Amino acid sequence: MSLKSLSTKNLSKKYDNKTVINEVTINLPSKGIFGVLGKNGAGKTTFLAMLMGLIKPTSGNISIFEKSLEYRKYEILKEINFQSPYVELPKKMTVEQNLLFYARLYEVKNSKEKVHRLSKDLLVTKLLDSNYGTLSSGQKTRVNLCKALLNDPKLLLLDEPTASLDVSTSEFIRRYLIDFQKKNNSAIIITSHNLDEIEEMCSYIILLDKGKVTFDGSKTSLFKNNKYSSLKEFFLNDK
Amino acid sequence: MINRIIALLIRYKNIAFGSFPRLLSIFYWPTVQILFWGYFTNFFVSNNEMGVWTALNIILSAVVLWDVLFRGQLGLTMSFFEELWSRNLPNLFITPVKDYEIVISLVLISFIRTIIGITPAIFFANYFFEFHLFELGVNLIFLFANLLMIGWSIGFIVSGLVLRYGQAFEELAWAIIFIILPFSCVYYPLSSLPDLIQKIAIILPTVHIFESMRLILIEQKIITGNFILIISLNVFYITLSINFFLKMIEVAREKGLLFNQGE
Numbered sequence: 001m002s003l004k005s006l007s008t009k010n011l012s013k014k015y016d017n018k019t020v021i022n023e024v025t026i027n028l029p030s031k032g033i034f035g036v037l038g039k040n041g042a043g044k045t046t047f048l049a050m051l052m053g054l055i056k057p058t059s060g061n062i063s064i065f066e067k068s069l070e071y072r073k074y075e076i077l078k079e080i081n082f083q084s085p086y087v088e089l090p091k092k093m094t095v096e097q098n099l100l101f102y103a104r105l106y107e108v109k110n111s112k113e114k115v116h117r118l119s120k121d122l123l124v125t126k127l128l129d130s131n132y133g134t135l136s137s138g139q140k141t142r143v144n145l146c147k148a149l150l151n152d153p154k155l156l157l158l159d160e161p162t163a164s165l166d167v168s169t170s171e172f173i174r175r176y177l178i179d180f181q182k183k184n185n186s187a188i189i190i191t192s193h194n195l196d197e198i199e200e201m202c203s204y205i206i207l208l209d210k211g212k213v214t215f216d217g218s219k220t221s222l223f224k225n226n227k228y229s230s231l232k233e234f235f236l237n238d239k
Numbered sequence: 240m241i242n243r244i245i246a247l248l249i250r251y252k253n254i255a256f257g258s259f260p261r262l263l264s265i266f267y268w269p270t271v272q273i274l275f276w277g278y279f280t281n282f283f284v285s286n287n288e289m290g291v292w293t294a295l296n297i298i299l300s301a302v303v304l305w306d307v308l309f310r311g312q313l314g315l316t317m318s319f320f321e322e323l324w325s326r327n328l329p330n331l332f333i334t335p336v337k338d339y340e341i342v343i344s345l346v347l348i349s350f351i352r353t354i355i356g357i358t359p360a361i362f363f364a365n366y367f368f369e370f371h372l373f374e375l376g377v378n379l380i381f382l383f384a385n386l387l388m389i390g391w392s393i394g395f396i397v398s399g400l401v402l403r404y405g406q407a408f409e410e411l412a413w414a415i416i417f418i419i420l421p422f423s424c425v426y427y428p429l430s431s432l433p434d435l436i437q438k439i440a441i442i443l444p445t446v447h448i449f450e451s452m453r454l455i456l457i458e459q460k461i462i463t464g465n466f467i468l469i470i471s472l473n474v475f476y477i478t479l480s481i482n483f484f485l486k487m488i489e490v491a492r493e494k495g496l497l498f499n500q501g502e
Contacts, residue, residue, distance in 0.1 A: 015494065049498050052333040056492040077335045087498075090325045105334040133325075147330065 003030045003065055005155050005187035011060035013046055020046045022211040033181055035202035036191045043211040044191040048157050052082055064155060083148035084159035085141055091133030095143050098132055106151040118146045138169040158190045174201055195231040258407030264414050274421040282427035297456055299370045301425045303360055307383055309416050310356045311390025314349035316412040319398040328497050338488050342481055346391055375455055382448055388473045389444055395480035399487035425449050444472040
């Protein structure tokens with residue numbers, strides 16, 4: 001049996017009396033790009049944050065690469081990373097200082113070399129001496145992605161990675177992530193409101209509705225079961 | 240026009256009175272000023288045989304040592320707040336960095352910032368006023384270290400409160416030191432305070448530190464019991480405050496606050 005990148009069992013999160021994540025049980029293969037979809041307030045970001053240990057579950061278990069997040073958190077955190085346009089890096093440091101800072105936190109070997117290689121790949125070399133706070137949102141996204149790839153994560157979590165980006169930058173990011181996944185045989189979990197993006201990138205879909213998983217399986221089986229030809233069509237007809 | 244002015248007034252009223260720390264700072268300052276300068280003047284008027292130079296030396300020593308506490312606390316809280324202001328907390332907390340490593344780093348950066356901040360002040364006081372802080376001898380290191388520890392204790396409490404209750408508590412980072420100032424007996428002895436306040440003030444290690452400072456400068460006397468009390472109180476407060484800070488990180492994880500902090 002192959003290693004699972006992520007397993008959750010009866011995972012729930014409640015704030016006072018409000019249930020945000022409700023008994024989520026899923027098992028994802030060790031590699032691939034997985035899309036988490038849902039309307040606003042479905043619990044997508046909370047779900048991602050729980051996988052990183054940023055939000056403590058009310059009940060249930062999370063295992064990443066068969067290791068319990070509760071008991072082996074720091075071991076797991078070395079192998080995962082995260083990027084979101086809503087989470088920034090220190091603004092008063094240059095891009096290079098930021099990337100070297102995180103490389104040190106992840107104990108990356110030959111950190112300077114790694115930072116320069118990633119900067120070249122993600123077209124941010126010219127920005128290395130700029131203060132992070134002065135960058136445009138497209139530039140910040142590419143720098144954040146550099147940060148997220150510093151430790152060659154086996155599991156990469158992306159919260160709306162192309163939100164508020166122009167068409168060409170979005171396409172560049174998508175291409176880069178698909179290549180990264182293939183080269184590294186890693187697992188990538190993406191939440192997005194961009195249905196075309198999820199459809200293009202992901203082979204496996206998790207649908208969340210009010211914190212509950214309503215579908216969990218391959219994209220083809222989602223379309224086959226519901227007789228729709230695209231995610232957009234599925235969502236527009238979903239009551 | 241009137242409607243727009245009323246709208247702005249409502250907005251400013253909400254800012255000023257919308258949170259307890261902000262409300263506190265509005266009415267607390269005038270009271271603190273009166274108390275502080277009242278006790279200060281009383282002490283120097285009733286001890287006019289002390290001589291100008293001794294008085295000046297006591298005041299400058301107190302100013303410099305009080306600043307150690309202030310810098311120590313600010314060095315810690317401001318370093319932590321930088322992470323909040325730059326919306327960097329989620330990135331930080333998903334690295335393999337452990338909570339206690341953050342605590343150690345904050346303490347070290349506070350120490351470095353305090354040394355850098357306080358050195359020019361000592362130099363200028365020495366140059367312009369012939370003030371010799373080092374007359375306190377090795378005791379200076381003891382007093383310095385303990386004041387820094389108090390600064391850290393306060394810093395961890397304030398940082399924990401801001402993490403848990405949000406940015407309204409940031410005001411405390413600047414104000415809290417001055418809230419305890421009148422009761423810390425920095426510029427006047429404990430006996431200057433009313434009996435009831437004395438009984439409360441003795442739980443503050445700052446009181447015993449500045450009492451010891453005055454004893455050394457005026458009578459060249461050291462009371463070992465005082466030093467033991469200072470250490471005991473400080474160990475108690477630093478343990479309490481670090482645990483409080485770590486607990487607030489845990490609560491922030493439970494309530495999902497690490498994801499939603501920022502400018």
